[in-house]
Amino acid sequence: MSETRSISLTVNGRAVAADVEVRLTLADFLRQNLRLTGTHLGCEHGVCGACTILLDGRSARSCLMLAVQANGHAITTVEGLAPNAEQMHPLQIAFQEQHALQCGFCTPGMLTTLTELLRDNPDPSAAQVREAISGNLCRCTGYNSIVDATLQAAKKLREGVPG
Amino acid sequence: MKPPPFAYHAPSSLNEALQLLGRLENARVLAGGQSLMPMLNMRFAQPDHVVDINGITDLAYIRREGMMLEIGALTRQRDIEFSPLIAEACPLLREAILQVGHRQTRNRGTLGGSLCHLDPAAEMAAVAAIYGAELVIAGPQGQRTAAFAEFALDYMTTCLAPEEMLVAVRYPLWPAESGYCFIEYARRHGDFAIVSAGVLLRADASGRISQASLALGGVGAVPLKLDAIAAELIGKAGSPAVFATMAEACGDIDAMEDALITATYRRQLAKTLLRRALETAYARATGQPLPRHAQHRAA
Numbered sequence: 001m002s003e004t005r006s007i008s009l010t011v012n013g014r015a016v017a018a019d020v021e022v023r024l025t026l027a028d029f030l031r032q033n034l035r036l037t038g039t040h041l042g043c044e045h046g047v048c049g050a051c052t053i054l055l056d057g058r059s060a061r062s063c064l065m066l067a068v069q070a071n072g073h074a075i076t077t078v079e080g081l082a083p084n085a086e087q088m089h090p091l092q093i094a095f096q097e098q099h100a101l102q103c104g105f106c107t108p109g110m111l112t113t114l115t116e117l118l119r120d121n122p123d124p125s126a127a128q129v130r131e132a133i134s135g136n137l138c139r140c141t142g143y144n145s146i147v148d149a150t151l152q153a154a155k156k157l158r159e160g161v162p163g
Numbered sequence: 164m165k166p167p168p169f170a171y172h173a174p175s176s177l178n179e180a181l182q183l184l185g186r187l188e189n190a191r192v193l194a195g196g197q198s199l200m201p202m203l204n205m206r207f208a209q210p211d212h213v214v215d216i217n218g219i220t221d222l223a224y225i226r227r228e229g230m231m232l233e234i235g236a237l238t239r240q241r242d243i244e245f246s247p248l249i250a251e252a253c254p255l256l257r258e259a260i261l262q263v264g265h266r267q268t269r270n271r272g273t274l275g276g277s278l279c280h281l282d283p284a285a286e287m288a289a290v291a292a293i294y295g296a297e298l299v300i301a302g303p304q305g306q307r308t309a310a311f312a313e314f315a316l317d318y319m320t321t322c323l324a325p326e327e328m329l330v331a332v333r334y335p336l337w338p339a340e341s342g343y344c345f346i347e348y349a350r351r352h353g354d355f356a357i358v359s360a361g362v363l364l365r366a367d368a369s370g371r372i373s374q375a376s377l378a379l380g381g382v383g384a385v386p387l388k389l390d391a392i393a394a395e396l397i398g399k400a401g402s403p404a405v406f407a408t409m410a411e412a413c414g415d416i417d418a419m420e421d422a423l424i425t426a427t428y429r430r431q432l433a434k435t436l437l438r439r440a441l442e443t444a445y446a447r448a449t450g451q452p453l454p455r456h457a458q459h460r461a462a
Contacts, residue, residue, distance in 0.1 A: 002168030022171035022213075025204070044165060045201035046268060058241070058270040064200040065271070066193075068171060069217065113267060134352040135265025 007071040011036070012080030020067045027051045029067035030077060038078040038108050042137070049136030052109035053077050059116045078108035081115060090161070091115060091153040098149035102140040109136050114150050122158055126151065166203035169210050175218045177301060177330065185303045185326040187212040192328060194237060194276035197268045222275075222330055227252055232334040233299075236275025240287075244269060252336055255293065255343035255363055259286040262345065265353040275329045281319050281385070283419065284355040286345065288315060289380035292388050293361045294334045302327035318384035337374075341365045342448025344440040344457070347380070348432050356381045358429050360436035362444040364396070370449055372396045379437065382418045382429050389413070389437070401445035403454075410438035 008017040011034060018033055027044075030036045030053070042048035044063045051062045054076035062075075081089040091111055094100070101107045110133060117124060117132040124132070129150045130143065138146065172187075174180040184190055190212035193199055202208035216222065222237035225246050232253050234243065243249055244260050263269060263277070263286050277287040278298070290296075291311040298314045300307050303326055314322050323329065337343075347359035359380035365373045375393040378386045392409050399405050411434060418429035443457040 003170055005171065023166040023168055023203075025165060025200075028165070044204050046197060049265070049267060052267050055270070059267040060271050061197075061267055063204065064196050064268075066171075066196075066200075066215075068173075069196075069215065116266070131352060132266060135267050 005068050005071075007068055009070045009072060010074040012076055018067075022066065022068050024067045025063055026053070026065040026067050026070050026075070027062035029070075030062060030075070033067075036077050036079050040105055040108050042105065047137070048106070049109040049113065049133075050106050052112045052136065054112055054116060057116070057119070059113050076112070076115075078111050081111055089115070090156045091118070091150070094149040094153035094156070095146070098145050098152060100141060100146045100149035106136055106138040110138070110146060114153075118150070118154050118157060122154060124150070124154060165206075166200075167206055167209045170212045171215065172212060173215045173218050177219055177222065177328070180214055180216055180219060180328060181301060181303060181326070183212070183214050184328060187214070190214050190325070192216055192279070194279075195239065195272040196276075197264065197272040198276060198280040198282070216328070223273075225249060227336075230336045232336055234274055234332050234334070236273065236278075236329045236331055238274050240264070240269035240272045240274065240277070241266070243274060251339075253334060255345055255361060256290050256334070258343065259290045259345040259359075259361065262286055262347055262349075262353070262356070262359070268353075274332060278314075278332065279321055279323065279329050281315055281321055282355070283318065283384055284357075284359065284381040286347070286356065286359060286380060289359055289361050289378050289386040290345065291315075291332065291334075292378040292386035293363055293376045295376070297333040297335075298329055299331040299333065300327050301330045306330070308333075312388070315385040337363055338365065340448065341374075342444035342446070344443035344447070346436055346440050346443070346457075348436060357424055358382055358432040358436055360433065360440040362437075362440040364441075364444050364448055366401065366445065366448045370400045372399055372401060372445070377437065377441075379413070379416070379433050382416060382433055384419070387416065392437075396441075401441070401449070403442060406438050406441040406445070409441065410434045413437055 002023050004019050030039045040050040042050040046061045046064045053062045129147045191210040193213050193215045222235045224235040250257050296311045298309050342364050345361040347356035349356045362377050364375040367373050375396045377389040377393050413433040418426040420426040442454045446453050
């Protein structure tokens with residue numbers, strides 16, 4: 001058993017305080033301690049992108065951070081993207097409509113990564129979408145429908161339509 | 164629990180960090196974590212102490228003094244990517260950083276972390292070699308500097324003593340009209356480069372090359388400076404034939420071999436990438452249209 005520290009942070013807008021082992025990764029903290037299992041763990045060494053979360057609004061691999069390093073920061077996971085329990089985020093609606101997921105394993109990382117992209121660049125080209133998700137591996141749907149969904153969501157967001 | 168047990172330290176000043184590094188046995192510095200965290204998760208690294216320097220925010224800065232660009236070791240790769248100062252003063256660094264990992268890793272990854280980890284394929288190491296960057300190293304006796312060639316000792320091995328820390332990198336800038344190019348070949352965008360090639364060069368009014376600095380990444384344990392080829396280029400007017408001949412000299416470099424990539428393939432890539440990088444850098448230095456293989460790049 002290694003040492004533990006007290007941390008307090010914001011997760012999906014909610015204040016969280018916990019005692020964690022210092023060697024616990026942020027991904028395991030989210031999944032095991034907070035039971036936010038929407039954040040998926042594939043490779044656990046930064047290659048697959050499934051565990052991507054937003055750290056103070058910037059995308060990051062939650063498997064490549066310690067939970068103690070999130071102390072004082074704001075984390076958004078895939079569970080925090082939808083505005084409320086009845087309504088999905090425009091990206092999530094577009095993913096459904098464009099069949100941008102099959103097994104759904106890569107989807108949380110795709111959605112968080114693309115949330116950052118569309119915030120910084122509301123009108124991306126297909127090539128820019130492809131580059132943005134170059135760090136996210138999908139092994140079943142293929143990327144075309146993910147790109148289509150992103151462009152659809154971007155259009156809806158630009159028009160101010162919720163979904 | 165993936166990483167092995169360790170004691171965690173989060174100093175808030177450089178002095179505090181140096182005291183910890185001087186006192187603790189088997190300690191590792193944790194910066195952006197994009198290399199050390201995978202090594203901890205896979206237990207390739209088993210430090211007794213992790214010294215997290217992310218709280219030493221005054222080690223993150225980008226500033227220019229005359230023809231010297233200084234970047235703090237804790238500067239995030241993302242901040243280099245989006246710095247207008249770097250885009251203007253050091254476009255080779257910007258072109259290279261776009262090929263470092265992905266947005267998600269550049270948001271966390273730092274310049275100093277990449278240089279200290281010293282992966283043979285690291286773009287930041289190749290750029291430091293091309294510029295002949297100077298590394299500012301802090302230790303218990305104060306600060307010292309090391310040229311990149313002295314810093315990069317061998318495969319993933321720097322000249323840093325256990326009680327020392329990299330704090331800044333200084334790049335002697337080239338004039339604004341210099342040509343530049345950094346290209347690499349990887350199995351997917353952002354993956355480790357199998358081979359990379361970087362070029363800085365200047366040409367006089369008649370189109371003759373007056374200064375050049377070239378390096379290859381990914382072929383050897385540390386970036387391979389091609390000083391003999393750079394010297395050969397001086398005084399020559401650039402042309403596809405000249406650059407093809409020069410790049411052919413990479414055919415006998417000592418290249419690494421691993422389970423996936425043969426040395427022969429690396430040499431072949433080195434020739435092609437160096438030729439293309441020379442053509443693009445020369446077109447930029449002389450204001451000519453970019454070669455067809457580079458037309459997706461910004462002029």
